[in-house]
Amino acid sequence: MELKICHLYGDVLNLYGDRGNIITMKKRLEWRGIDCTVEKINPAQSASIAGFDLIFIGGGMEFDTRLIADDLRADRAAELKAAVEDGVSLLAICSGYQLLGSYCQDDKGVKTPMAGLVDMYTVCGSERMTGNYKFALGEKSGGFEVVGFENHQGKTWLASGLEPLGKVICGHGNNGEDGGEGLRYKNLFGTYSYGPILPKNAKLCDYILLTALERKYGLRELQALDDTAENEAFTAINARLG
């Protein structure tokens, strides 16, 4: 078995620890004897995303994100939308997650159009939402708890009918108001938990990997690993959050 992972815009959207997600997915596949290749596609590169089993989009600086939004609208959005509709797994984090919506509005009220993959939008709030936080995944996404670190000023609003990835237990999530965190649509996982969300949330990592393996090979279950170190890292920060 083999999973082909696309790290979309990896040279530009790699702000703070996104690399940890790639390392974790790769290692957890390899430890189970499943091959894994990771390929970066950068802005203005004509390479197609067809043929990838899992697409990862990380966070970026505001300046970079605008460059990406241009590229994404130019030719990538339709391709990406088709992939998501077709059930390809996609994990998008922080500004990578914001990119999937219809627009982002900055602190001066200027709207920048985004990829328009899903019906959601982001508006710059008055305060930064920063800190360790915790949310419970919806039943559809496994139902377990996830701890992460959020650092965003944008408030994201999902259109009615779209389901958040989970419910905030402590922290802010999508907008600090409606209790939702992230987005789950088909096999698209969007979250504000920026940087290395997957290492200490090994269950979530496996859950996402399984969506791709199920689509490709019909696999229903992953071989268990010794997750002592992962679970202790989760427990340590979870205990602090109370």
Place this chain on the structure above:
Amino acid sequence: MKLKVVLAIIVCKALRLVSRLLHRGGTAMPGRYALKICPQLLSVLAKNVKTVVITGTNGKTTCSRMVEEAFARDGKRFFSNRSGANLISGITTEFVINSTLNGKNRCDYAVIECDEAASVRVFAQMQPSVIVVTNLFRDQLDRFGDLAHTRDSIKTAIKSVPTATLCLNADCSLTSSLADEVPNKVLYFGMNKGAAPSKGKSEISDGGICVRCGHEYRYEYINFGHLGGFYCPECGHSRPEADFAVVDIAQQSTEGSSIVMDMQGERRMVSVNLPAMYNIYNAAAACAAVCAAGMSKDTAVQALSGFKCGFGRMEQFDIGAGARMMLVKNPTGCNLVMEFLGNVKERFSLVISLNDRTGDGKDISWIWDTDFEQLAALSGRIKNLIVSGDRAEEMRLRLKYAGFDENALVIERDCEKLVDRMAEEDCPVFIMPTYSAMLDIRQAIVKRCGGSDFWE
């Protein structure tokens, strides 16, 4: 106004005295209260002091120590914020302590390390004569916001001091371009092509995109991170020529380096009293600053071989078979420390301590951008690896994914027990702590073996 100044000074001096009587540092707190009484206090106190201010992501403290050494050798009356309190509060405290109740400074010069985010307020009030920006890399994102934001802060700060001479890192696109559109006199420092073997492009690059047009830079050579001979194929923006250029690294050991530096056209052999590549950059920055402050090239060269290393920066302790502490706080700095470990010939033990308090950055995701894989490649030479700090479990997890055997990684959170273990080691111990972890471990070592308190 005058009354407020005097009152603020009295309060500040009194709070400092009380702090010291209570055996505390009192480095930032007195200044914070003084500024509440008189918000413009620093501008009053800094009026007749010629100040060299050092900011940037990595190397602030070491570069400051190098510049201080030059001032000392030149017989200048100067002071500095050696305690590491580098926000406006700590800097103000330092100025108050060195001035009379009238607000007149007893020194003619100051060497001040300044936090990047604090630069806007500090520069405007202090009106420094020389501004050094060492480099810009991703750092505590939760505190600074992203790197573009940090760079904008420094740019705004520079604009408030058109008379200052800028000493900028030629090899860092984000730093050297700070000279764009300002009237300041500029001295560039850097490392020329061929001085060190060029590295490949690192997986994570912070300055890879042209600051002027947004296209990707190409590199003639890379020294580390995004530092090197950058040029933009689109708009032509490229690395400026360095006035203080390292042209050859003749020798590098675990004690220090011998380099050849072109100093404004004069070639000098320079010995740097600290090991590792990043300290060669700090040396070049310090040379530029010393000359910009009006001292001679000879003074600069002598200072580099004679200065003592800063607090937690390659600091040595006489414990067990010898310990060396190397502060780590962001991916690039940490990668360079591990590169240094790669050049250590003998077997050693290692302590990595990760905290996530305010001084460290509450966000620890940077450890995943850091190339601990290069440490795993050395694991045959590492006798014991102990993980410590508030986020020890996350650190252990990172090392597991870097390729270490998780069962071989010991967690020891208690600093005194940690020091006990260091004392028992029969091989050198290297300690890689984040900022607040450094303070804790250092205190435990000082308690056991003696040494100076952090504010000395």
